[in-house]
Structures are given as structure tokens and as C-alpha cells.
Amino acid sequence: MPLPIMDTCRKRKRKPSVYSLQRLGEEEFPISRSGSFRDNVRVFLRDFAEVEDYNVRGSPVWCTLLSREAKNTVIPLYTIEEDVVRSSEPYCDHCRCTGWSNHFVSKRKYHFIIPVDAEWDLPLEDDVFDLQTHLLHGLIHTNGFGHLICVNGLEGGSRYLCGREMVDLWDRICTNLGARMITVEDLSQKRSLDLRLLYGVAYGHSWFGRWGYKFCRGSYGVTKNDYENAIELLGSLELDQIEQCKRIKQVFRHYREMSEGNLKTFKDLLRFILIINEKSQGYRSYNTVAANLGSRWPVRRLEYAAEVIVEALKEMKALKQSGMTRQDVRDSARLHIGDTGLLDYVLKSMNNVIVGNVLVQRYELDDATKLVEQKKDAVIEASVRSAAQVVLDSKHFVKEWPLWDNDDKIFRFVCRINNPSLIDLRTEQVTELPPGELVKVSLQATVFDLKQAIEETFRDTYCILTNFEVNEIDELKEDDDDSNLLFGKLESCSALTVRGGGIDLESTLKFQGGSDTWMVKCVCRARDDDGERMISCDVCEVWQHTRCCGIDDSDTLPPLYVCSSCCDEFAEQQKRVLQPKYEFQNPGQMLMIGAADDYFAEEDEGCLGMMMFPSESFVSEQFIL
Structure with missing residues (x-):
């Protein structure tokens, strides 16, 4: 049976390269992460992707083939470069909903897409950006800020790849290409259960938290502090405090017996259930795992190391110990194998695997065994419901990559524009200036070289800065000439404030929030569009x-x-x-008296007389009869 899409590949004039799915995006593969994303992605497309003979909405398409030996499958990873100026949708809704309305509109968007299995042999259609059926769809702007738009694994229709493998691949691509910040809207579910609530209570973070995604922005005015307090409240609930029906009591008793009584809080219970659920999933023979690792050690050597580790675990079990720490296993196995690098490699790969007739699993129960302090106050059902809703309203998460590395051969700066003209453009949606850009120059660079590098960076990245010219850098002294060397004047890895001209203030493509001036002011404290x-x-x-x-x-x-x-x-x-037509300026200083028979005429018997007191002192001197 031929590999999927390989028949299409044979029709090409030049045989395409096929890269390992498990290795793509690892350190230094396929490219070295030394420059900015806009530079790295060009190298990736030039050297590690094949341009297709068609386009999508006028945008060029590249394809990178990925092999997965275990499934005997070749998977296409498509990259589409979207020209924002010519695009029918130049603004980014994802940026607006995650609080990035203040970002400048980038000149290009790069879409990374793996279609659903059935479409691997078909060309991409014009609606490819709008589909939610892709196994993977990620978007990164020229400035390195982007979004993971959708992930679909085995439950989403894939026959070859699970969701975790997709996010692993995406995370490695972002790291290798030099992404700066990536957001994700976590709407993942398991049988109608929202995973952000389940994993949030059990682990303190969403399902995407295992890849480093943290709270970015909440819907309905939810703040980071609200989210953390809600997670803490739900996780610290004592199981004995939770209102229990007969069925719930049976569930609690069942898992407490399985855990030998270590479950005290709701967090402990959910985490234990998730671990047991992973344990019940399909296991793999370590022989199969070792054959697909592609390591520098022979498979036989890996299998032997695994057997030594299992023997160490058996010895510990004979002492009635249920497990060992990774360091203890390593120390015990070193008595038989001196290569610590081999041991670390094998230990890292051993989880849910079978060695001989022994099942080996890795547990992370450090936090689960900690007892939570007793709460004196009774748990209020309303507060629990409110906390659960706060977690459900926290959908946007973000991962940030550090800008710096240990390369001492170049200067690196984060340059941010702070022109008065940009400050005047700020609106209800845009309340702060955009983030800075990474600029690199050599150690021998002059002030002029730095200004030129800054201009090239901003011109290549943003629509309104095509003609940008640097006039001054705040961190440099006024008497610093353009011919002066930077060495000794600026410290590498520092932030610079730049001012200049040539900004196209008349362009409609200024900020990702769009050109509309509509206002959000909701009772929930929301002041910007959050996607709801x-x-x-x-x-x-x-x-x-x-x-x-x-x-x-x-x-x-x-x-x-x-x-x-x-x-x-x-x-x-x-x-x-509806108020009376005539009003008195000082009604409090007026006295109403009834008409007297000897003072008013008979026909005015029903009248009221009015006496105005000019001052409080005057009132105090009156006699009341």
C-alpha cells in the first residue's frame, strides 16, 4: 500500500525531502534559532519546503512532508504566506479578542496547516482559513506574535495523530522559528466536559498548560487574580465538605480505597482520576518505542537499559515500596550501566510502556500528596458555582518565549517606537503602544548601523512603517555621532526607545483592533472585545x-x-x-402658615400664607405663638 500523498509527490520534477515528525522543530533542526521569526521563516520556506503550483486567495503555498514511521504515513504540513495589504481580512480577530488590539498591523501572516486526513491528496481550497476541521492550524504574524487556532486529534477525525502530538509539533515549530508569544482559545472538551475546568482544578492550569501556556485574558471581565482565586477555592474543597448523594459517596469511597486514603481534597481526587485514566489507556511495548526513537544508541542497547531499570523497580517492590524517584532509579541502574546519558534518555522515554511482563509508568504526585489546611468557614454553594463560572470564562491562554540566548557575538535590542503622533492615535480600544521589535547588529556596529537596522526591521514588519526613518534613540546621548561605535554606549539585551518620522498616519492598517471606534462598557467590567x-x-x-x-x-x-x-x-x-412649573430656590427656609379669620378676608379663609426667612439668625429670633 503506498504512503498517503506519495503518489502526488512522485509527479514532482524534483524528489521532495521528507522530515521526521518527531524531530521537526527540535533544537537546531531544521534551522538554528538565531534570528527573528521573519528571518527564520524565510529560511524555513526556502530550504525545507516545496512551493506548490497553485495559490490560495492569491497567496503562495509551500508544503513540508513529515514522516511517521510507526504508522507508515507521510503527512503534509502546508505553509501559506498571506499578504495583509491585499487580503480581504487584514485585521486579526484573534489579536483583538486576546487584548492585542494595540499591535501594529503586520505586513504578512503565516498560516501553518495540516488538513484532515481525507484531504491530504487534495489542493487547499480558498476557504482553508475558515475551517475548524484541520488537524492543526496555527497563525504567526511577521512580528512573531501568533495564535494556535485549532487542533483536532483522534476524536476530531484523525486516524494517525492524537491532539498531544499536534500540540507537540506546533510547540517545536514555534520554538525553532523564533515565535515570541502565541495565544490559544481553550475550548477543548472530552465528552462535553470542558477540559479547562477539569485540568484547572486538578493541576492549576489548562490542558495547554503542560506546554507552558498561562492565563492571558478572561471573558466577562475576569482577571488573572479572579482566575487564580477560583482555582484555589475549587481545588481546596474538602471531600467531606462536598454535599454527597449516595452515588457520589460511592465514587469517593472507591477512589479513596484505590489511593489508600491519600485523597483529601477535590484537587487530589481529580488528579488521581486523571492518572488512573491515563493508566487505563493503551500501553506500548518498549521494544516498539525504542525502535521509533531514532536515537544514537542501538535499539538493543536501549532495551538492555530498560531491563536494568525494571530490575531496580522490582527490587524496590520486593521491599513493599510502590515506586522510586527518577534519581533513585538512575543511581541504582548506574551499578550496571556507566553511561548516564543513556540512562537519562531511556528514563525520559519510559512512560506507559511494557518491558517484559512489567508495566512501567511515570507519576507526578508531589502536589497531590500535600494536605490542604482545614478551612474554618463552611463552603457556600453560591461561591463554588461562581468560581466554576470564572474558570469556564477563562479561555484565552498565552505562551511567551524569551528573546535572548547566550550568543555574545552580536548586540540584541528590543526597539519600541514612542512618537507623540502615535500617542494621539490611542482610542478606547488602543490604550498603550505596541510591543518592541528585536533588532540585531554586530559588535563592531556604529550608531548609524543600528539606526539602519531598526529602519529595515520596522519597514519589513509593519504596514504603516514602510517609510519609517529613525531620528533619535533616547538611550543615546545627544552628542553621539552616527559614526560612533555602539560598544561601551549601550548594553546588549536592553530596551531602546526610538523616535522618527515617515509613519503613515492616514493608513487604515494601523492597529489590529481595526479602524472602528466602537466602545465596550459592560457591567461585568469588560472594556474591550473578548470574543463573547x-x-x-x-x-x-x-x-x-x-x-x-x-x-x-x-x-x-x-x-x-x-x-x-x-x-x-x-x-x-x-x-x-413632571415636576411643578414653579420652584423656590430655598424651600428649606420657608414657613407655611394657615390663614387667620381676623387677618384675611372671609373668601380667602382657605388660603395659606408664606413667610420667607432671609437668614438662619433671623429665624432663631422669631417667636412662635
């Missing part, structure tokens, strides 16, 4: 969440909507309209 459903007031045109306005997601939007603030204002205006 919203409705605009037909009077003040301010946007609010439909959920906060009492409109369910399943309900259709009303044809006319007036927010509560405008309703209150109308009520106040109506109240003023």
Missing part, C-alpha cells in the same frame, strides 16, 4: 455582553435594544418634566 456575544445600545451605541443583559445565547437579538443606563437617564428626564 455582544449587543449594542441603539441610543448610546455602547456594546455589552448579551449574557450580562439577561439575553441567553439561544435567544435571538431584539430588533431594538436600549441599555439600562439610557433607560435610567430617560426616567430622570421624565421625572424632571
